[in-house]
Amino acid sequence: MDFKKTEEQELLLEGLSELIARECPEDYVKECYEKHELPTKFNKALIDNGFGLLGIPEEYGGTPCDVLTLMLVAEETARLTGAPFGVGGNALQVDDMLAFGNDEQKKITMDYLMQGRMAFCLGISEPQAGSDNNAIATTATRRDGKVYINGHKTWITDATRSPYMLCVTRDFDSPKPPAQAMSMWWLPTDAPGVKMEPLHKVGHVTSSLSEVYLEDVELEEKDLVGREGNGFFQLMKNFEIERILMAAMSLGLAEAGLEDAAKYANQRVQFGQKIGNFQQIQEKLSFMEIKVQNMKNYVYKTAWEKDNGLDVQLSSSLAKLYCAQAGFEVLDDAMQIMGGLGYMEDCRIARMWKDSRMHRIGGGTDQIMVHIAGRQILKKYSK
Template sequence: MVDFTLTDEQELLMEGIKECLERELPDGGESCYKTGEFPWKAWQALADNGFVGLGLPEEVGGTPCDMLTLAMANLTISRYGGPVACFYSMGIPTMYDLCEFGTQEQIDKYVKDYVQGGPPLALGISEPGTGSDVAGMQTSYVWDGDTAVINGGKHYTTCGAEAKAIIVMARDPQVENLHQAGTMFIVDVDTPGVRINKLPKMGHTDQPTSICEVFLSDVRVDRSTILGVEHNGFMQTMANFARERIANVSGVIATAINAFEDAAAYANQRVQFGQPIGRFQLIQEKIVNMAIKIDNMMNMLYKLAWKIDTNQNIRIDTGLAKLYCSRTVCEVLDDAIQVLAGIGIVGEHRVARYYIDTRACRIAGGTDEVMIFNTAPQILKRYR
């Protein structure tokens, strides 16, 4: 029997994160989406309390933990932290990549700064002409002695304007096999030849965390900036894929829970035809369906974290969880908007922002179509 009950230590940890964020961001960070300013003070408070380093090794100032604890920490930060959740979700895969594949010099320079309240590294993989087709990337590098000269560009780079450096995937044009041609470089954003433009996002003219296009023109970096092993970039990307999926799934569940709670509370308060709308069966059906979907998503998250922590094969589970939760949170948000009705459409209700912002989860980090394309053959293989 698998018991997903959180331990007393885990409960205390989540309560500590919640209290920290409610103190520093009493409005849940909603004001940041109006001003376009990132709440650095709240992020620093998380770092000062040791929450930013969860899941990272002790030697870098982190606190090792199991995957369930990391998942619940990300869920809690996503529920109460507004834009700081983007930093934390980005740091889960990128900073662990640095700990696993980086040199001591790279770890000292970037990871310890992050644990102390600096921004995470951004990840430069998607390009204007290659999104889901990662192996088709055109950004390339050539060697000039011990200097790599990188040319190309990246697109949809999350936190590119806030990060101090970007993990850039570039290909060696001399290697024919595209999956063996990729190399990760850590490129400081102030390196000559790097230009970053902040892109507008659907529903926002400005936002507290950025999505950027990155131009790389004759960017010269030393061999010491390689992250891990040359030509092993694609394998390194896959190595910590589970952590990225944990961040994806727990983040959207947090959004679904917030929207559901707002809708349920409103259903008790809003009076029409002489009674609260929560007494009408059609509204009750929406409330029940939202609750079922959240329960299903939580069960998928628990199971995924448990299988990671017990070293089981999760290739199918990650695809199913990413696909189902990305779709289902959008269904929950749609029902929540329907319950909220006018106040969900007119004004500045957070569920309206969720409705716009969260649609990207079915594209970012692997589209629905790619999840199906990669997962279905693995399922069918079981029945050959």
């Protein structure tokens, strides 16, 4: 298989580099982190210049592209900004709505997207239901022609900034297994009965995180997203691409960290010589380069498989598992090479180090990736 970039991909990445240099310099990234604000200006610039609309159908104003191109853009955005600013999340949201949403939900999603904003957050995790989705306890009860949502969601990203939540509920009266008794609802986050409390993360501070309490939140039947009882499978639809996307972002951050550390090793003088001359530093850089190249191969190969219609349940899980771990290890070594400077809040290595650690938790923990991959490996060699 040929991983050489096409001329179109080269031109696309060149344009992205120019846009980031103009609209998202390091001073702007630092400002967003200091204020704990989304990079709204940059997101709007991505939309205005077509990058935020990649992977979205033409009829919705977007530009269709293959998964590999989407991952190249996500990787390059993370590498050049040194931040996990999303490119690709828009396509995932629109795909969800195109597949399962009604006309009103689709229109609202696109209207917000064109403003550089996300229309909805995902209401999945609960205090007792993190990796174990089957333990979801939020309910949707019908009475007097209305639907009432009751429950407690936690670790909800950007709930305070999203006008809607895709809220997953479970029907405890259903005789079917939990995975077949879940539904998804289009829930306005400003509705009566919705209460939020902020949570404070170690990294990824430009996005908010919240506890969300739902007490008799009144909805209509039209607020059902997709089919009743099919919520879990709707949720799973885009997980494979999301895992490749997180792997690509981990790769981009690792590349940025390797570059920063190598440049520092070429300049920092100790004991009368540049620290890059010391074998222990060279050893670290060598293994960091190996990990980055392995990550790159894993991301590109998995994206290529997805584009060619191959089953990527195993490879996407392994790509996410390996890249999340290896990416953090590269940034940890980059911090070690930079020493005290790397541990300073003002240094982007420290920022990337904290952000990268989340990739081993969000989107499916390391342990869940092992669980998914392990079953597939056993199945693969069962004959």
